[in-house]
């Protein structure tokens with residue numbers, strides 16, 4: 001995964017850092033009495049994925065997820081560094097609070113919003129927030145983000161006519177965008193310009209060339225998405241030194257079944273739409289970087305890799321959608337795609353000396369995966385799985401069935417207790433996220449939660465240790481989004497023969513308190529089980545309090 005050392009037998013990690021990569025013998029000489037030696041049985045280790053552009057934190061709500069949940073999903077896909085791309089002032093505040101609360105587990109760069117998806121101008125408020133470049137920092141202000149054309153709001157600005165009329169939406173004139181980029185550069189900012197259509201890409205290229213004025217792109221100004229890079233624009237990326245950010249997953253099924261792209265954009269631009277083969281051929285050596293753009297496209301890293309390499313897609317029934325010949329010819333190789341998804345994306349974030357490859361002196365941001373992507377049939381890339389995700393030497397995700405391969409570190413080292421298995425505390429649950437175990441619902445702290453990580457029905461149960469008289473049960477809601485819920489309280493002396501004590505049925509929201517206070521205290525209660533049968537959210541509780549008279 002380093003150009004001059006593509007494979008290695010062993011890796012040594014100390015604290016947050018990789019201290020050596022080499023043969024088994026070389027690495028074993030470094031071990032001491034406290035060293036954990038883990039034999040991976042020949043399993044593949046690779047650097048954590050770096051997603052150069054997504055919306056994991058600002059758009060989690062669009063997928064009915066909390067920021068913790070979307071972050072957990074990214075960790076399970078092996079993403080250890082990312083850039084969150086929509087950050088107006090309130091999101092910046094929210095991200096800082098998230099980090100201060102100790103919840104940020106993925107190295108995150110924020111690009112501060114100059115203009116939004118509809119071209120609405122938020123302004124140069126970013127000038128009060130200096131970009132940061134501290135090695136290994138978890139939260140970085142990376143630079144400024146602006147939008148040259150439509151895509152999410154309005155349409156990509158094309159030079160070819162849309163079948164339903166028009167040429168899409170450019171938000172600025174060339175003079176305006178030149179000035180905005182030059183201003184941000186003069187203040188020391190890296191600029192990331194959203195440009196989908198070829199007219200917007202051309203404008204963004206011109207603006208970066210204007211600001212750089214013939215000098216090298218030491219600011220690493222980027223163009224985001226680049227789907228409609230017209231053939232005559234391709235070599236300009238290298239000529240100007242622009243850092244391009246490229247989509248991975250291609251909607252092949254929708255295109256071959258419903259002409260998803262060609263009926264919307266017209267057939268004319270199809271030969272160059274996301275044609276990364278032509279893009280790389282025209283720009284040898286340029287650090288082209290991958291982005292998922294989640295939730296607007298899939299965050300599944302191995303699906304993205306599979307799509308880059310085969311342009312195939314698997315539909316919901318498991319059928320493979322084969323690309324027509326013209327589309328298949330746009331594919332790139334695994335050896336080209338993996339650097340885009342790791343070291344090149346790290347370069348786009350000024351983090352290539354910290355992460356993005358496995359090398360002594362870099363942070364131990366790495367994955368154990370189910371097979372070697374460079375050795376398997378490309379058709380099988382989609383079946384690859386992440387077994388462990390480590391960020392800065394801490395295991396942040398470990399697949400239950402491969403727990404023996406995961407080093408024991410201070411962070412959560414497994415996906416929580418097996419469903420239903422009571423822990424020593426007498427607390428059990430139907431399912432749990434590794435980060436939010438059931439004990440968190442009984443720790444007296446409403447800031448820590450139990451989260452099943454799953455939709456209803458889900459349950460959590462406590463064994464009080466002996467038959468007890470209960471005068472009240474209070475539940476503090478953890479729920480996103482708000483909505484109608486049904487929660488049942490069951491109790492009794494025999495775990496296998498509980499009685500329904502109460503049902504809450506109604507609208508709830510975070511952080512409501514639901515209280516059940518029977519008219520006379522209930523005696524002989526040893527087990528209390530809360531079953532949620534309806535909720536718009538993953539089932540979770542901030543706190544469950546049981547009171548005795």
Ligand SMILES: [Zn+2]
Pocket residue numbers: 053054055085293
């Ligand atoms: Zn985006």
